[in-house]
Amino acid sequence: MDEAVVHISGFRMDFAGTTVVRDLSFDVRAGETFGFLGSNGSGKTTTIRALLGLYEPTAGVLHVNGRPFKPEHGSRLGYLPEERGLYKKEKVMDVMTYFGRLKGMDRHAARQWSLAYLDRVDLSGKAATQVDKLSSGEQQKVQLGVTIMNRPELLILDEPTKGFDPVNRRLLMDIIAEQKADGATVVMVTHQMEEVERLCDRIVLLKDGTSEAYGTIDEVQNRYGGRVVRIRHSGRIPASPHYAVTLDETNYAELSVSDNTDEAAILRELMDAGVVVRSFTTTKISLEDIFIRVYGEQNTPSSPVATGVGMRAGA
């Protein structure tokens, strides 16, 4: 409990009679990078806003460093909200120094830091430009800069890669990794499962207003049957008690199997059923698979929904 930077237990949130989050509990430990996952509208942003005192929770305990968050505690927070925005009519440097000052830096240090940061993100010539004269990706970079000013101890990033091209997405990942190396605790909401696999120590998966899975990536993978069999084939895949067919396209299929299943037996079973198997690999189940499995069943056919989620996240 003491080492938990973020502690949420029994959190419930109702909006005008609709329950968005029913009963959510999880902790984020000091120094870890934590993935906060869930489908669109599952209540991630709502949880973060309640954690930061922007919404009044209907019930539950939401603590940062052992107490409800208040800006005046001076806990060094770097928050990148989902709804991005800066003072549009002001110059980049003025906005950055303003936030730097509010976060406790002195004017000179804030300016120096901002100049160095702008240089790093290829905006060195834009310090005196009015914010709304920047492209939206450039504005995002400025906003990210504001977020990480004054070495935050806790970084909360709500869909940080939204709106970034691949190059800048890489830059952003580097910056997050640096912050982490610097000792920051990072909580990130994202729909990019590869990012989560690369960066996060632990995750929580939010579904139906409560946590569907919570733990290290390994733990979560193990919980979901652990392994996926991917086959290229022709012929019809028969139903079997030994596996579940999670994807069945004309020449490609994915079967989910439990960790202790004998793969050779499955291959034999398929061939006995007359399926021509051209390739047969088993891998650990990916987070993307888990995500689709968890949320796919809420919606009718699983694969189209999966694509939908992927597109939303990439947008």
Add this chain to the structure above:
Amino acid sequence: MAQHNLGTVIRFEFVRTVTKPRFWIGTLSVPVIMAIVFGLIFLSNTSSSTAAEAQRNAQFSISYVDASGLITPADAAAFGATAAASSEAGIRDVRSGAVEAFYEFPAHPENTAVKVFGADKGVFENGKYAAVAQAMLARAVAMRIGSPQLSNLAAGTVQVETVTYQGSEVAGGMNSVIPPLAFLVVFYGLVVLLAGQMLNSTLEEKENRVTEMILTTLKPTTLITGKVLALFMVGVVQVAVFASPVLIGALFYRDALNIPEFEASQLVFDPARMGVGFLILVGGFALFTTTLVAIGAVMPTAKEAGNFMGVMIALIFIPFYSVSLVVSEPHSPIVQVFTYFPFSAPVTALLRNAFGSLGIFEAVVVIAILYVGAAVMLRVAVRLFQYGSISYTSKVRIRTALKAGSRHAVAGPAEQ
């Protein structure tokens, strides 16, 4: 930390307002327009005051007929005027350009108009014809009376000095009304000019989606207080800019502008009235600012907020419509209502204070109402902003926001 943040907010809000060209275009246009108007008054006064002298140097030719028999040939000669054969002949001469002006003095100039016909010289120049006609008649009458004193008295140029007593003290009269009345002028100026900015000051955070970043960095009270103080400073700058042409005009061009002689030394600065006026001004400004900021926190866009602004502005003008009642019957029920209703109180109380009809007890009550009202509205504004401004696109349900606020406030001390 909070103190330092307040300073940071005030500085940011103030500097970004006064460094915008738009602010200076708006602010400077008022004195520029005033300067142009004064300039026009100056020019036209110059032309009429020098008209008589110009005429003596035969700047324009005059013919006249005189049915009154007051104008002697000597008077006419002094103005270089020649007698016309008849009115028709005189008018004909003006129309043909033979003379520039023709005056028809009636048999009874004391109750019949002198008719002046002249060649058009433009609006400003034309005034000289009438000025010269009056000067001719005045000279003729003065010559008839034969004594400059008597003719001055006959013209009604009499100086009167009035002394009234308030108890056993000499009352200041108009000279004691003007200084505290200045607070009313300043109040109107500030509210009318700054209402829009007050309303927009929190809308900006909402419309630009900066609220979440701000609210997680800064106490909302600090933000709102900082904005209110920055607005007050902006108001001071604007008042100074607007006042400058008036002051310059009053100091250097008083005669040319025909400003009545108020010797500064004659103005009576009653410390009690000045103190009360100042406190009402600051309290009223604070109440209006916090109220408008609160409205801004509820409205999703500037357009919707604009409707409410009209109501607020109307509230400060309503007492003004009944100004004569406020001045003459300060104890009538309607004036009492205006005095104590928070939003009409500043104007009503400032008027009554200037005219000396606001008792000290009433003043204390009004000031208390304004300051308590401002403090309450500040809290409301903060709550609305804190819990309402993330509903970026919809109107805040005030009840919900306030309820959340009070629950939070109750939970507050326990959490500390």
